[in-house]
Amino acid sequence: MAIWKRVLHNFLDLFLADRCCLCDRPTTNVDRLCTSCEQRLQTHQFSPANQFLTDEIPVLVWGLYGGSLKQAIAAMKYENYPQLAAPLGRWLAQAWLNSLKNRRPKSSRSKYAVVPIPMHPEKVKQRGFNQAELIAKSFCETTGYPLRSHGLARIRPTQAQFGLSREQRQQNLARALALGKDFHRRPPQYPVLLVDDIYTTGATCREAVKALQKHQIPVAGILAIATSRTDS
Template identity: 50%
Template sequence: MPTWKHSFNNFLNLFLQSDCPLCQRPTPGEFCPYCIKQLQNCQHKNPAALWGQPIPVFGWGMYGGIVKRAIAVMKYENQPQIARPLGQWLGEAWLLSKVSKSPQTPPLVVPIPLHPQKQKTRGYNQAALIAESFCQTTGLKLQVNGLKRVQETEAQFGLSASEREANLAEAFAVGEELRRRRLNVPVLLVDDIYTTGATTRSAVKILNQHGITVLGLVAVTTSVKDKYAKSI
């Protein structure tokens, strides 16, 4: 390559690069190579370890450390672009797993929604952005407004298991598009974090009430007991 072209490309890259949202190193992507390595080290060896009844859960990584920070930065520091690699890694893990080949009919992907007021304040729903990237990777169809949040619930953090269930008891409703169509494929829910399962159970309950089958939930991270962490 001629020297002037090489110099021009280096000059151009200075303007194309931004700071990594986790460590502030210059990077052309969402994360710098150092943080990508740290994040990918948090991936479960067996993301499908929780894929079973009553609600199957597929989790890409363990909720904690740098992954926990990445999700917090994405949600609370106006960094929606973080959802793209997280959704991509989740999708790649899904495609490599046996559970992705279990349904005879490919599922319809539906993200867990935010209440409209909270989404207006934040500017985006991180679960929807993760689901979009997940679908771009897997080729599955996305129904962004399959569910809607009809109750503005208080934060789940710090609540007991029974308080979480009560907090989300009537939180969701089926979106208009799903109500109008006769859905003959299962739904695959997407969220950023799976903890006690209260959110997922509430979403599954309302979908089932409308005759919609739920295949399970895929989440970027899962918060699980130590015995599960040791088994993966």
């Protein structure tokens, strides 16, 4: 009788257990990632020496956009798997904290205000969430930094940046971002870290930096999960 109970239990587990959102295997991981897919994602991480891109403001990117990392970001954004933001945010936080340990001279600053790149309210309504905000939330849970979800606001809709030239991206984003209600009420006590999912030309982040600097709010760095760029 005990054998049949065990068989029945295993049979029910097969159908009732959570499934990995990348390969559909059963998993007990709350992030909906099986061990195999998590290990594949980790292979996309840049080495510490290659995590910073050469731009005006320090840009730290966790990994190379492609393969399973590209699949995970697409699943999060377009297939309604927002829970994938949790591990991505944790990994980004660990990379950032490690970079602080290795930086010379070491920064004396211990906190930053974390601001996700905003989406237009209509787009948030369609998708149900802003993936940058969810990544930033997980990042802050690991670092202990304060999250300012509405430090910035997208005040007009913009078309998708994919497929646009550098100049078209800049025009598309011109005056699309402004100071959000969090900072209208009270400016941040700490320099800002901007968080996004993908960093390509940096056009979106440059507009975010402009919007903050217009109000004398310093930006200490830009953090993203993935980039297709390999310069460092």
